[in-house]
Amino acid sequence: MERKWWTLAAVLGLACWFFGNLYEAVVFSPNWVVDTPAQMARLDAFFVTTGPTLYFVPVTVLTCLVILILWLTDRTAYRRAAVAALALTVLNAVIVAAVVTPLFGDGGDRTLAWTWNVLNVVRMALTATTAVLLFNTFRRLDQAAVQRQLGRM
Numbered sequence: 319m320e321r322k323w324w325t326l327a328a329v330l331g332l333a334c335w336f337f338g339n340l341y342e343a344v345v346f347s348p349n350w351v352v353d354t355p356a357q358m359a360r361l362d363a364f365f366v367t368t369g370p371t372l373y374f375v376p377v378t379v380l381t382c383l384v385i386l387i388l389w390l391t392d393r394t395a396y397r398r399a400a401v402a403a404l405a406l407t408v409l410n411a412v413i414v415a416a417v418v419t420p421l422f423g424d425g426g427d428r429t430l431a432w433t434w435n436v437l438n439v440v441r442m443a444l445t446a447t448t449a450v451l452l453f454n455t456f457r458r459l460d461q462a463a464v465q466r467q468l469g470r471m
Contacts, residue, residue, distance in 0.1 A: 321391060322459035324384055325452055331381030332449035338374055339442050343435070350421075350431035358422055382407050385452070395458070399451040406444040413437050 349357045382403050389400035417437060421430040 320463075321388065322456055322463065324388055325456040325459060328381050328384045328388065329449050329452045329456060331377050331384070332445055332452065334377050335374070335381060336442055336445040336449065338377075339438055339445065343438050343442070347431070347435055347438070350434070351428055355427070361422070378410065385448070395455050396452075399448055399455060402444060402448040402451055406441065406448055409437065409441050409444060413441060 346361070385396065385400055385403040389396040413434065417430055417434045421434060
């Protein structure tokens with residue numbers, strides 16, 4: 319598959335990631351800050367068979383892996399997107415390790431719930447930034463492909 323299509327696939331992965339975090343921020347998060355231990359226990363009981371991990375982790379890991387591979391193929395075109403994706407990956411690891419795990423593990427508290435809310439806004443901003451940077455790269459690659467096609471005519 320051509321590099322520009324891998325770029326578009328990464329943009330779509332980032333869009334999925336962004337809207338998944340937006341959904342959590344709008345649907346789940348407001349409940350977390352009210353009676354946090356009870357809400358965490360309820361969600362913990364709710365996610366017995368499956369959970370967000372099954373649909374978030376593969377998309378986020380694959381998307382970041384595709385961005386890394388793209389950066390390795392062209393360090394100039396993908397440099398800014400790769401830096402943003404690296405920052406996004408580090409932030410995501412911090413959120414999971416330092417906030418989500420204790421939030422669900424110990425029944426959580428309001429401070430962790432609010433910390434998740436703030437960090438999630440930053441994560442969504444980084445996700446959107448990375449997607450915009452990659453989409454701009456996709457547009458440049460697509461325009462170059464059109465120019466090559468016109469040159470052949």
